[in-house]
Amino acid sequence: EPEVTQTPSHQVTQMGQEVILRCVPISNHLYFYWYRQILGQKVEFLVSFYNNEISEKSEIFDDQFSVERPDGSNFTLKIRSTKLEDSAMYFCASSGELSYEQYFGPGTRLTVT
Amino acid sequence: QQPVQSPQAVILREGEDAVINCSSSKALYSVHWYRQKHGEAPVFLMILLKGGEQKGHEKISASFNEKKQQSSLYLTASQLSYSGTYFCGTEHTGKLIFGQGTTLQVKP
Numbered sequence: 143e144p145e146v147t148q149t150p151s152h153q154v155t156q157m158g159q160e161v162i163l164r165c166v167p168i169s170n171h172l173y174f175y176w177y178r179q180i181l182g183q184k185v186e187f188l189v190s191f192y193n194n195e196i197s198e199k200s201e202i203f204d205d206q207f208s209v210e211r212p213d214g215s216n217f218t219l220k221i222r223s224t225k226l227e228d229s230a231m232y233f234c235a236s237s238g239e240l241s242y243e244q245y246f247g248p249g250t251r252l253t254v255t
Numbered sequence: 256q257q258p259v260q261s262p263q264a265v266i267l268r269e270g271e272d273a274v275i276n277c278s279s280s281k282a283l284y285s286v287h288w289y290r291q292k293h294g295e296a297p298v299f300l301m302i303l304l305k306g307g308e309q310k311g312h313e314k315i316s317a318s319f320n321e322k323k324q325q326s327s328l329y330l331t332a333s334q335l336s337y338s339g340t341y342f343c344g345t346e347h348t349g350k351l352i353f354g355q356g357t358t359l360q361v362k363p
Binding site: 175177184197233241 | 295349
């Protein structure tokens with residue numbers, strides 16, 4: 143069964159450093175998403191991406207964040223200058239159509255020290 | 256604005272039933288239900304669309320009351336594997352906003 147994959151599974155970085163989280167969505171999906179989940183809290187929407195453009199973003203997704211689909215398979219989330227409060231699990235998801243089920247990847251645990 | 260779920264936590268014995276509620280102060284276009292086990296990614300359970308259409312992959316039922324802006328997830332004859340945190344999400348134009356979650360624990 144096709145699945146969303148994410149790398150790395152765990153990233154440790156120092157405050158102020160840039161990180162790039164990588165995702166490979168399901169191959170025939172057109173809609174891509176990033177979410178984050180701070181330990182013990184709910185899953186929070188960051189951004190949705192369709193047709194090489196951001197379609198929706200939340201208040202969390204400020205100028206420190208960016209997304210890119212550099213080739214036909216990868217979807218990346220970049221955090222330019224990490225803060226302690228960016229420590230969380232970051233999930234990538236994809237869906238075949240709008241308002242259809244979103245398939246989540248296993249997540250990348252980001253730890254900012 | 257995030258949807259509100261109730262109850263916050265439920266403890267059941269195997270075979271018992273549970274209902275998890277989700278309500279929103281804004282008009283609902285679709286409601287998504289996901290289950291997340293500890294340390295894992297959320298897994299899709301069901302979507303309820305405006306107009307009554309439902310799409311799901313498991314033997315779990317749900318209702319969607321557009322007028323009351325509410326949805327309920329019905330778990331019948333619970334199994335140990337049902338344990339986890341259940342999130343409802345309200346979706347519009349791809350932006351999926353999750354509630355705070357309901358933790359379900361099924362005991363033998």
